[in-house]
Amino acid sequence: GAVVSQHPSWVICKSGTSVKIECRSLDFQATTMFWYRQFPKQSLMLMATSNEGSKATYEQGVEKDKFLINHASLTLSTLTVTSAHPEDSSFYICSARGGGAYNEQFFGPGTRLTVL
Amino acid sequence: AQSVAQPEDQVNVAEGNPLTVKCTYSVSGNPYLFWYVQYPNRGLQFLLKYITGDNLVKGSYGFEAEFNKSQTSFHLKKPSALVSDSALYFCAVRDYQAGTALIFGKGTTLSVSS
Numbered sequence: 334g335a336v337v338s339q340h341p342s343w344v345i346c347k348s349g350t351s352v353k354i355e356c357r358s359l360d361f362q363a364t365t366m367f368w369y370r371q372f373p374k375q376s377l378m379l380m381a382t383s384n385e386g387s388k389a390t391y392e393q394g395v396e397k398d399k400f401l402i403n404h405a406s407l408t409l410s411t412l413t414v415t416s417a418h419p420e421d422s423s424f425y426i427c428s429a430r431g432g433g434a435y436n437e438q439f440f441g442p443g444t445r446l447t448v449l
Numbered sequence: 450a451q452s453v454a455q456p457e458d459q460v461n462v463a464e465g466n467p468l469t470v471k472c473t474y475s476v477s478g479n480p481y482l483f484w485y486v487q488y489p490n491r492g493l494q495f496l497l498k499y500i501t502g503d504n505l506v507k508g509s510y511g512f513e514a515e516f517n518k519s520q521t522s523f524h525l526k527k528p529s530a531l532v533s534d535s536a537l538y539f540c541a542v543r544d545y546q547a548g549t550a551l552i553f554g555k556g557t558t559l560s561v562s563s
Contacts, residue, residue: 375555440495
C-alpha cells in the first residue's frame with residue numbers, strides 16, 4: 334500500500350509554545366488529508382478534513398484557530414498546535430487519500446505530543 | 450451521518466480458541482468497511498476491508514470478517530487466536546459514494562492468554 338509519513342514522531346514542548354506536525358504522502362498524490370486525535374486507549378476522533386489548496390473543514394468542537402491545518406501541496410499537510418496547553422497532549426494521526434471518492438485512506442505512524 | 454459501534458470494550462480468549470470482535474455500523478449509503486489493529490504507542494495497521502463483492506473478506510495475519518447487510522454488521526474473526534494477537538482493534542466505516550473520512554469505533558482490546 335501507499336506510504337504516509339509524519340514528522341516528528343514525538344515532541345515535547347512547553348505550555349504556550351506552538352508545535353508543527355508534518356504529514357507527507359511519499360508515493361502518491363493526496364488530494365484529501367485528514368487529521369485525527371487519539372487519547373490513551375481511546376478511539377481516533379476526526380479533527381478536520383483538508384483538500385489541497387482549500388481551507389480545512391473542521392469537525393464540531395475542534396477549534397480552528399488552535400489547530401491550524403495547511404494543505405499547500407498534493408504531498409504535504411501540516412497541523413500546527415498553537416499556544417499549546419497540557420490538555421492538548423495527545424497522539425495525532427494523519428491520513429491521506431488520493432483522487433476519487435472510492436480511494437482508500439492511508440495512515441501515518443502518528444505523532445505523540447506532550448505539553449509540559 | 451456515519452457511525453460505528455463496537456459493543457465490547459474487551460474480549461478475552463485463550464490461545465488456540467476462535468475469536469470474534471464485534472462491529473455494527475450505520476451509513477446513509479453503501480458502506481466501505483475496515484478493520485485496523487493498533488499496538489501500544491504505534492500507528493494503525495490495516496487488516497482488511499470490504500468494498501463490494503464476496504461478503505467474507507480475508508485479511509492479514511489470518512483474520513477475516515463477514516459483511517452482513519441485514520444486520521449491518523462486520524465482525525472480525527480468527528479461527529485460532531495467538532498471544533501476539535493481543536492488541537487494540539478498530540472497526541471503521543465510510544459511505545464510499547460520499548467520499549467522506551473514515552469514522553472509527555471506540556476500539557476493542559483483545560487479550561489472548563496462553
